[in-house]
Amino acid sequence: MQDMLTPLVNRDLKDMILDAKDKGTSLEILGHGTKRMIGRYSEKNVPLTMRRFSEVTLYEPSELVISARAGTPIVEIERELKGYGQHLPFEHLDFSKLFETEPGYGTIGSLFATNFSGSRRLLKGSARDHLIGVKGINGRGESFSSGGRVMKNVAGYDLAKLMANSWGTLAVMTEVTIKLLPTPPSECTLFLYGLEEDIALEALRTAIATPYEVSGAVHLNKTHAFPCLEGVTYVQDKAVTAIRLENTPKSLAYRSEKIRELLSAFGELFYIDEPESKLFWQNMRQLAFLANRDDAIWRVSTSPQRAFQSARQIKKLVDSQVSYDWGGGLLWISTRGVADMGSSDIRRIIAQAGGHATLIYPGVDATQPVSPFHPLDPAHMQLTKGLKSMFDPAGVLNPGRMYDGV
C-alpha cells in the first residue's frame, strides 16, 4: 500500500499532479474511497484523497445554489440544506451496504465524478443535470473552471457536465456548484404486489404518463423486494411494484386517488404514507436489495421499451435476478455461478436493445477479468482517448480506471 497523498489547497494538488507527471507516475483520485470497488484498480497508482478539500463556499437558498469544495462530505451538505428545506434532488446512490463500508461517507466530488443517480432521476434529472459549475485541475496541472454559480449559463462548451461520469480521469475537481430544489413537503407510495414483470412495467408506464409527476417507479422481484420492505407496514412475500408521489398532502391525496383509479385494473393498490414511504426509498437508494456479497451486480441503462424483453433473454442465459428502476429504464441485475458474471450475454443483449451495462461488483464467482464499464465502439473509443489526451496527456489521473489506455 502506497502512502496516501492528501492535498489541502490547490497549490498542493497542482504540485502533486506536476510531480507525478515529471516522474512518469500516476495518481488514484479518491474522495472517501466509497466507490473504490467500482471500476478498474491499479496498484501502480499513488492514492490521492481530496478529503481535506472540505468546505461549503457559498450557499444561497433563495437562488437554489450551493458551492462546495470537492472533498466536502455529502452528509455535511445535506445537513446544511435540510435547515432550509432544500435537497440534492437526484437521490444519489449509497454503496455502503453493498461494499460494507462506513455509512454516511462519500464526498460531493465523487458523487459528480461517478454520476450515480437514484430513483428520482426519472423525474428530476441526473446528478450531471444539476452540476452547474466546476473548478478543477487537469492532468497538465492547469487550473480551469467551467460554468458558474448561476443555473442558466450557455457560454462556451460545458466542461462542467463533461466532468460528470469521467471518474477523475480528465481532471481533479476542486469545487462544484450545484442547482438545488426545494424538498417536497410530503410523499407517499402506492404498492402493487405480485405482478408479473411485463404487467408491472406496463403499470409503471401508465403511471409515469400521467400529469401527476411520479418521482419513483420501480419493480422489485420477490427476492429483491424483501430487504427493501423492512420497516414498511404492508409487507408481503411477493414482488413489489412501487410508485412514488411527492407534493403537498392535499395534492398527494388527489393525485394518488387519480392513479389508483387509473391502475385499478392492475390489482389492489396499497397506500404507503410517510415515514414508511421514506424508508422504502431510502432502502432503494442504499441498494439494500443488492446487499448479497455473493452475487455479481450489474447496473444497466436501457430503453424502457426493450427492458422486459432484454431481461427475459438475459435470465434465459444467465442465472440472475432482475429488478427495474426509472420505470423500466434502469435494470439492476444480480448474477451468480458464472465465471464472466454474465458479461458476454448481458452486454450483447443490452447492446442490441440500446444502452449500456456497468459491472458494479464482481461477486464471488469471478474468475475472468471483465471490463467494469461498457466497451465502446472504435469511433467512441478514439474520441475518448483523444479527450483524455487533451486533458491529461501524460496519463497521470486515474489511468485505466474506466478503460484500458484512458
Place this chain on the structure above:
Amino acid sequence: MGIFSKLQEKIKSAIPRSVIRDLSEVLKPDQIVLDQAGLQAFETDALTAIQVLPFVVVMPESTADVAAVAKISHKYDVPMVPRGAGTSLAGGAIPTSNAIVVCLSRMNKILDIDLVNRSAKVQAGVTNLAISAAVDRDGFFYAPDPSSQLSCTIAGNIAMNSGGAHCLKYGVTTHNILGVKLVTAEGEILEFGGPFLDPAGYDFLSLIVGSEGGLGIVTEATVMLRAKPEGARPLLLGFESHEQAGDCVAAIIGKGYLPVAIEFMDKPAIKACEEHARAGYPLDVEALLIIEFEGATEEIDASFQQVLRIASQFNPVHKRIANTDEEAQAIWLGRKSAFGAIGRISEYLCMDGVIPLSKLSHVLSKIAEICSSYKFQVSNIFHAGDGNLHPLILYDANRTGEFQRVEKCGAEILELCVMAGGCITGEHGVGLEKRDLMTLQFSETDLINQMRVKLLFDPNWVLNPDKVFPLELAETFRRDESSLSDGEST
C-alpha cells in the same frame, strides 16, 4: 474594432470552383443556392446588424447529404456554417464569406415517436413547437420553450442550448436531449446516446449541446418527452420598486415554492408591452412579476394562495389571478409580445446576461446608469426564477457608429453581470456577438481547455470557425498547437 469590421477583414481566399462541381455531384440542383438573391437570404440571422454573403448554401435532405457535403468541405478545407431556421440572436448562423452554409430546414421529419420510452427521434430541422404538437394529443410535450419556438429548429436549439420561460422547472436543452446523430468535420457519422438515460463513458452529449455547431453538424436528435400537466395558470403582481419584486421572488423560492416560470418586467417594458398588446398591465408600477404554476385547478389555486401570502410582505400594489385559460393568455400576451412591442418603438440590441438573484437591484440600477451614460434608453425583461436578464438597449440604427456604441454599452452590461457573479449568456449563446467578451468570464486557460475540445472534433477548424472563441486567442492557440510536436498528446 467592431465585429463587422473584423469580418470584413476575413480573407476571401480563392475558393476552387471545383467545390461547386463536387457539390453538384452529390446534391440535386435545387439543393444548391448560388445566385446572389438566394444567397442574400442567408447573409444574416436574427442578429440583423451583421451581414456577410456566403460562398454557397446547401440544403441537405438527409444525414448522408450532410456527410457528403462535409467530405467536400474537408477535401478543399472550406469552412461550413450549420444553420437551422436562422433565429440565432447572437449571430451563431451568420456565415463567413468563404463558407458553405449547411441549412437543415429541409430535414424536417419526425422520424419516430416512442411514448413507452417517452422520447421522439426527429430530424434536426424540425421546429421546436412541432415536436410538442406531434405528441400533444397523447398528453406529452417537449419542454424547452425558447420564444422563437414556432420557427426555431431543434438543430439550433441544440447548438445554442436554448431555454425559455419554463426552464426554471424543466431545464434547458441539455437536460432534455437523450441522443444525437452528428456528422463530423471530416464527414463521418457518429451517434451519441439514444432512447435511454445517461450514456456510457464520457458525456459527449454535454459537449455537443451548446457547442454552437463547432463540433459537428447534428442531423438527428432523440428528445425527451414529458407528461403534460393538467393545467397551468399565471398570476400577475405589480410592485412599487425593483427591490420589492426581486425580494418577493427570492422569498417564494426560499420558502420552497418552485413555480414553472417567474417573469419580471420593468416599467419601460410594461409600458411598451401594454401599448402594443393591451394585456391590461398596470402602468403605475415599477416592476411586474408573472408567476405561473402547473397542476390541477385546486393545486394551482392553493399555490396562488401561498404565493400571495408570501408576496404580501412586499406590498404588491397590483394583483391579478388568471382563473380561466383566456385570462391566462391575456397575462402572457404582453410578455410574449415584448420583443415585438419594443421593436415598434426603436431598433434594439437584446442582451442576455445572467446574474445571481440577490444582485438584481444593484444590477438593474447599474444597467440604468450605464445606458444613461451612453444616452440610450433600456427596457429590462427578465426570467426572474433563474436570473436571466434581457436588457433591450434602444438605439438608432441609421446613425453612423451607433451600432458600435450600442455594442460597447451591451458589453459593459455583460461585464457587470460577470462582476456580479453571473455570466454573459443564459440562452442566446456566444456566436459572433459575444466571442470577444468570453474573456470577461473565462481565463485564457479555461478557453484553451475548451478549444482543445474543438480541435479534437474539428482539427482543421472548419466548423462555424469564427464563433464562440475570441479570434486572436483562437489564432494563437491554433498556431501554438500546430507547432507542438504532439509530444504531449501521445
